[in-house]
Amino acid sequence: MEQRNLGYSGLRVSAVGLGCNNFGGRSDAEESRAVVHAALDGGVTLFDTANGYPVTDRGRSEEILGRILGPRRKEVVVATKFGIPMGPGGEPGGASRRTIMAAVEGSLRRLGTDWIDLYQVHRFDPLTPVEETLRALDDLIRQGKVRYIGCSNFEAWRVVDALWISRSNGLNRFISCQDEYSLLHRAPETGLLDAMAAHGLGLLPYFPLASGLLTGKYRRGGSVPDGARLATTKPLSDLFLTGRNLEMVEALHAFCEARGRSMLELAFSWLLSRPVVGSVIAGASRPEQLAANIAATGWTLSPEDLAELDRLTDAPQPPVPH
Numbered sequence: 001m002e003q004r005n006l007g008y009s010g011l012r013v014s015a016v017g018l019g020c021n022n023f024g025g026r027s028d029a030e031e032s033r034a035v036v037h038a039a040l041d042g043g044v045t046l047f048d049t050a051n052g053y054p055v056t057d058r059g060r061s062e063e064i065l066g067r068i069l070g071p072r073r074k075e076v077v078v079a080t081k082f083g084i085p086m087g088p089g090g091e092p093g094g095a096s097r098r099t100i101m102a103a104v105e106g107s108l109r110r111l112g113t114d115w116i117d118l119y120q121v122h123r124f125d126p127l128t129p130v131e132e133t134l135r136a137l138d139d140l141i142r143q144g145k146v147r148y149i150g151c152s153n154f155e156a157w158r159v160v161d162a163l164w165i166s167r168s169n170g171l172n173r174f175i176s177c178q179d180e181y182s183l184l185h186r187a188p189e190t191g192l193l194d195a196m197a198a199h200g201l202g203l204l205p206y207f208p209l210a211s212g213l214l215t216g217k218y219r220r221g222g223s224v225p226d227g228a229r230l231a232t233t234k235p236l237s238d239l240f241l242t243g244r245n246l247e248m249v250e251a252l253h254a255f256c257e258a259r260g261r262s263m264l265e266l267a268f269s270w271l272l273s274r275p276v277v278g279s280v281i282a283g284a285s286r287p288e289q290l291a292a293n294i295a296a297t298g299w300t301l302s303p304e305d306l307a308e309l310d311r312l313t314d315a316p317q318p319p320v321p322h
Helices: 029-041 060-075 097-109 129-143 156-169 194-201 210-215 234-240 243-259 265-271 287-295 303-312
Strands: 001-003 012-014 018-019 046-048 076-083 116-121 144-150 174-180 204-206 281-285
Touching: 012 018, 018 029, 018 287, 029 060, 029 287, 046 243, 060 076, 076 097, 097 129, 097 144, 116 129, 116 174, 129 144, 129 287, 144 265, 144 281, 156 174, 174 281, 194 204, 210 234, 210 243, 210 265, 243 265, 243 303, 265 281, 265 287
Parallel strands: 018 046, 018 281, 046 076, 076 116, 116 144, 144 174, 174 204, 204 281
Antiparallel strands: 001 012
């Protein structure tokens, strides 16, 4: 498994990371154990979770991951997030100092660890000054409870603003962003990726397979596979199963078939060709899914391939000078 630096930091992560949002929800403890062991055996070193996972039992994902890793925890990079309310009796939401100090202790306890490798703000908190958030996170790094910090779902200008505040005040800064990015969702290309490249941040794309649309299982006019996430989760189905997305999927199928490749190879290899991408965060409910994700990273796309993919998908167009 290829290892990459995450942005301009010393944090090394595997090119494929394991998203653990299914743990304790769609995957029970034993199913999760099988996936984690397959990931470790396959060279995956980045495990990404959050105190808000899964939505049906917040915090359970961290508990399961920590229990499975056990003594192997020191061999891997554990990334988690805070900011989503935990519910009655749990940590509050937001990114205030009060929230952060409570949330980090809860995550450390559930993960069964003394430190978090990458601690991420799950989403922007409009009620808390960013400087307050950054000072609290800086304190956690100085205390040794957190090694690096990142953000998720921040607009490009908010990322740059946070970096400026950190630099101006001598605070540890974000090293990464975690955002939705795939061949079917290219919104980060409208400013975020340029800002990240200019400031040396690494991207951890989530939903790299567009919730399954880029696995090759979905075809226009076909039925949704039984047991698939899009068959059981209506909000995701409404978001992804659009006419435009299915039209692009058909074009991408033809692109892959002409080159003797799979849709899975295309989805992973295209993301890993983007300069700012550190690790592709993908969930898996079975060991064979994880193995397929790992095996899908070896396609080196040519400049002509990349240009054709821009044509086939909703790639943002550069402004026309006038």
